Amino acid sequence: MKDDALDPELKAMLQAAAAATGGPSIRELPIPMARAAYRERYLARGLRPPEREVAMTEQVLALPDRELPARLYRPASMPEGKAAPLVIYFHGGGFVVGDPAAYDHQSRWIADRLGVAVLVPDYRLAPEHPFPAAVDDAWDVFQAVADAPDRWGADPTRIALAGDSAGGCLTLVTALRAAGERAGPQPAACLSLYPVTDYTDRCGEVWPSITAFGKGYFLDQVMLDWFADLYFLRNEDALAPQASPLRWPSVAGLPPVVVVTAGYDPLRDQGDAMAQRLAGAGGVVEHVQLSDMIHNFPGYAGLSAGAATAFAQVVDRLGVHLQRR
Template identity: 45%
Template sequence: MAKVLELMQPVLEAAVLRGVYALPRPVRRLIAGSPVRLDGQELALDAQLLLKLLKLSGRDGLSGVTPEAARAGMRRSTKLTGGPRLSDVVAADRRIPADGGDLAARLYRPRDLTEPGPLLVYFHGGGWVIGDLDSHDDLCRFLAKHAGIRVLSVDYRLAPEHPFPAALDDCVAAYRYAADNATELGSRPESIAVGGDSAGGNLAASVALHATRSGLVRPVFQLLIYPAVDATTRRRSRELFGDGFLLTDRDMNWFMDHYAPDAADRYDPRLSVLLADDLSGLPPACVVTAGFDPLRDEGEAYAQRLAESGVPVVTRRFPDLIHGFVNLRPIGTRFQEALFEIVGTLRAGLELQRV
């Protein structure tokens, strides 16, 4: 009986969460509390409500006592915030050969998409320590369905078992695999984009830089969602939003200590892409940030450097949202609205680069 109750608890918690979000707006506002305003921004009710519910449940941040505990927490959160599987998307698991061992991957395709077209190679977030194909399954299905493209999601090796640059090496290998097998994947080498969120945004930016400089086929586009791009500098947004907005200052230190325990590695431009000497010639980019995110300012600094280097870039701050909002689409309309806008930019960017 105890085992049954343990298995049922996430299901019950998910039902309660959806029940709360289905309440009338005035009731949700009463639960969430007075509006949160900071740095000239007002936090979206959907985001504030989630933060309040997390606080009431005793959860704070994304890290854990151990990496295993943090990964278990991520899996639990995915079950809580996940919704019905999006229809009309076909997914197939794959294996990608890499020097560190075969990588798990998942290829998504809209069911009615039969002609060759763009392929987005996507790297999940999670501080290089947590996250997997399942934690970002809903997001990748959403991108595939509403952008009308194929998405290849990559499960790279995680720290601390595999510290920097293992994750990047895997992502480069996955991008090379996609380019070498583009036809079989339903695309062409000249139609492959890279994307990712948070740590995945870091990996996507670094893969784009590596491919451009090393002679690999350059990605046609880069989708960078609240990317981590500088492990060397504390910016104002980290001081403002480092506590109480899901991703905490403590989390960021914890993740980096596991991924790059040698402080010297944090100055490596393969990790701190913002420090690269030359960003010219990189693919067009969409850089997305969230207003209440400690990573906000470094992402926008990277977008500015891209623009100054002559790279076409669209910078979009969602001033009312928090880090991680793309994984929260099933529970709050504001999260989904933002994701639809991101998809629109991705579609436009790929269409403009179509060859």
């Protein structure tokens, strides 16, 4: 593999993984075990929690026809009773694995670094809840928070959306839907990390980066297919704009958006295309291209100083947009 620009610590990690004869991939496990393995690995390899105290409380979001668990993180330094910025963070995991517990260290880290509250909803996952369940959950969570900001101690003008991979897709789709309903609440800013934005590979077309980096970089093409097979009941569902936001009819009217792509990520090209389309619509778009990173690099930030620095860089960009309001 051509990896001259790859972060050295990530490169060493990939080489060690390729040489190992370890256990099965998560796709080879029963779904409950796959989710447990993902959680364990994300916590073990990812960011370390901050030294300063960040309080976490278990929450229940009352949505129109269901309840959804969530975790709310608040830095101990955040004054009680004062409305503060709030980031709704949608975790990654291909719409099949991942949960707020897996992202516990990362959520505490974001809350501490930006001095904001972080709400991580436990949105519904496939195969038990195929598309569009996760999309519906993301939209209803944003509406619930925006409609009752006092409950969350949130400044209604500084509610941001963020997420990675599958969660990066949910971030974009939620913001695009809000922009289309101009009379409703709007997010203050968005951070979309290495998002999936287009599933045309389900119908025969494949993005070049999927071919180039679809093997040997942890997230491989077989894994992408496994996730999509579980998420979609029909291939044609994958082409709906709610699944493939690159196909959204109009991408105008969004708040400031930070789109992050990684040089060695199978999803790189479609993330780049999304950033370019948003910029072409006249929005405030920061496209951060991390040429030396892989997909899900925050999940390896405990093993790579470069990955930790890169994640700090992009999270800080979200903080700048929240401070400007």
